[in-house]
Amino acid sequence: MRKLLALTAIACAACGDPTEDRAVEALGGEAPGVAPGPLHRPGQPCVTCHGESGVASGEFSVAGTVYFLLREDNPAPNVQVRIKDITGDEVTTTTNEAGNFYVRTDEWRPVFPLQPSIRLGGLKKQMSTHIARAPSCADCHTSPPGPRSPGHIYIATSRAELTDAGVGP
Amino acid sequence: MTARLLAIGCAAIVGVWLSAACSEAASDVRIGIVSPNASEEAFGPVADFLNHRCGSLDCHGKVGRNLQIWGCEGMRLSPTDASICSRAKGGRRTTPEEHAATYRSLVGLEPVIMSSIVENGGENPELLSFVRKARGTEAHKGGALVVPGDAQDACITTWLAGQTNLKACSDAFAQPKFPPSPSP
Numbered sequence: 204m205r206k207l208l209a210l211t212a213i214a215c216a217a218c219g220d221p222t223e224d225r226a227v228e229a230l231g232g233e234a235p236g237v238a239p240g241p242l243h244r245p246g247q248p249c250v251t252c253h254g255e256s257g258v259a260s261g262e263f264s265v266a267g268t269v270y271f272l273l274r275e276d277n278p279a280p281n282v283q284v285r286i287k288d289i290t291g292d293e294v295t296t297t298t299n300e301a302g303n304f305y306v307r308t309d310e311w312r313p314v315f316p317l318q319p320s321i322r323l324g325g326l327k328k329q330m331s332t333h334i335a336r337a338p339s340c341a342d343c344h345t346s347p348p349g350p351r352s353p354g355h356i357y358i359a360t361s362r363a364e365l366t367d368a369g370v371g372p
Numbered sequence: 373m374t375a376r377l378l379a380i381g382c383a384a385i386v387g388v389w390l391s392a393a394c395s396e397a398a399s400d401v402r403i404g405i406v407s408p409n410a411s412e413e414a415f416g417p418v419a420d421f422l423n424h425r426c427g428s429l430d431c432h433g434k435v436g437r438n439l440q441i442w443g444c445e446g447m448r449l450s451p452t453d454a455s456i457c458s459r460a461k462g463g464r465r466t467t468p469e470e471h472a473a474t475y476r477s478l479v480g481l482e483p484v485i486m487s488s489i490v491e492n493g494g495e496n497p498e499l500l501s502f503v504r505k506a507r508g509t510e511a512h513k514g515g516a517l518v519v520p521g522d523a524q525d526a527c528i529t530t531w532l533a534g535q536t537n538l539k540a541c542s543d544a545f546a547q548p549k550f551p552p553s554p555s556p
Binding site: 273287289290291293316318331332333334335336337342343348349350351352353354360 | 424428429430431445446447448449450451452453454455456457458460461462463513514548550551552553
C-alpha cells in the first residue's frame with residue numbers, strides 16, 4: 204500500500220502542464236547579476252510563473268512593467284499603477300527600480316475586465332482598451348509594437364513630455 | 373470455394389471503387405450559403421464593436437481562436453501595423469480588409485446555421501454559438517458580455533436581420549462600463 208502511494212505521488216509530481224512548462228522554458232534564465240525577486244525579469248509575463256499553478260513562490264493577480272517611453276527600454280520607477288475591476292473595486296501599487304509592479308492574490312482578486320491607469324508626477328495615462336482576462340501585462344504588451352502588440356507600457360509618448368513634466372531618466 | 377471467395381473479393385473491390393468514384397468532389401467545389409451583409413456600411417460598425425468588446429489581444433484577438441477578430445484594438449492583419457489605433461502614437465484605425473477578415477471568421481464558424489438565420493430575417497439568433505456565448509447562455513471564458521436587447525446585442529442581431537442598427541453599434545462602445553472612481 205505504501206509503495207502504491209509513493210508511486211502515485213511520484214507520478215503526480217511528474218505530470219506537469221506541458222503548455223505551462225514550455226511557456227516557462229521560453230522565458231529563459233535569469234539575467235546575469237539579477238537574483239530572483241521583485242527586480243527580476245522586467246518586461247516578461249510575470250504570471251506565467253507567479254500564477255495559481257506556477258513554479259514561483261508568490262501568486263500574483265496582476266503584474267507588469269512600466270517604461271518611460273514607448274520605443275525605449277528605460278524602466279520607470281515610482282509610477283503609481285491603479286487598476287480598477289468591473290465591479291469598481293480598485294487597487295493601487297507603485298513600480299520599483301526595475302519598473303516592475305505586482306499585486307498578490309492575497310491582496311486583491313479582481314473581477315475581469317480591468318481598467319488600468321498609471322501616473323508619474325503630472326503625467327497620467329489610461330489604457331485605451333481594457334484587460335479582458337490576461338493577468339500578465341506582457342502577455343500582450345511586448346516590445347517593439349507590432350501586429351500582435353501595442354508595445355510595452357509607457358508613461359510618455361515623447362522626451363519632451365517627460366521634460367515638461369519634470370520626470371524621466 | 374476458392375472461385376466463390378475470389379468473386380466476393382472482386383465484388384467488394386468494385387463496390388469500394390464505385391462508392392469512392394461517386395463521392396469524389398472537385399477540389400474547387402464550394403457549398404453555397406446565404407450570408408449576412410458583408411458591406412462596410414452594414415458590417416463595418418459591427419466589426420468595430422466586436423473588436424472593441426471581444427477582440428483584445430488576450431481574447432479573440434488571437435489567431436488560435438475559432439472566432440478571430442481583427443482590428444486596431446487587437447491583432448492586425450498587416451505585418452507593418454501595430455495594435456494601436458491612434459495615429460499620433462504611430463497607429464492606424466481598423467481597415468476594411470480587417471473588417472472582411474473578421475467577417476470571414478465569424479460567418480465561417482457555423483455557416484449552415486448562419487444561412488438559416490439570415491434566410492429567416494434574423495429570427496432566433498441564439499441558434500448561433502457566437503450569440504449564445506456572448507449572452508453567456510453557453511460556456512464562455514469571457515462570461516456573459518451582452519444582455520438580450522441591449523445596444524451590444526442589438527448591434528449584432530440587427531445585422532443578422534439585414535438592417536444594422538448603427539446607433540446601437542455606436543452606443544455599444546460604452547461597454548464595458550466601469551463604475552466611476554471615488555477619488556481622482
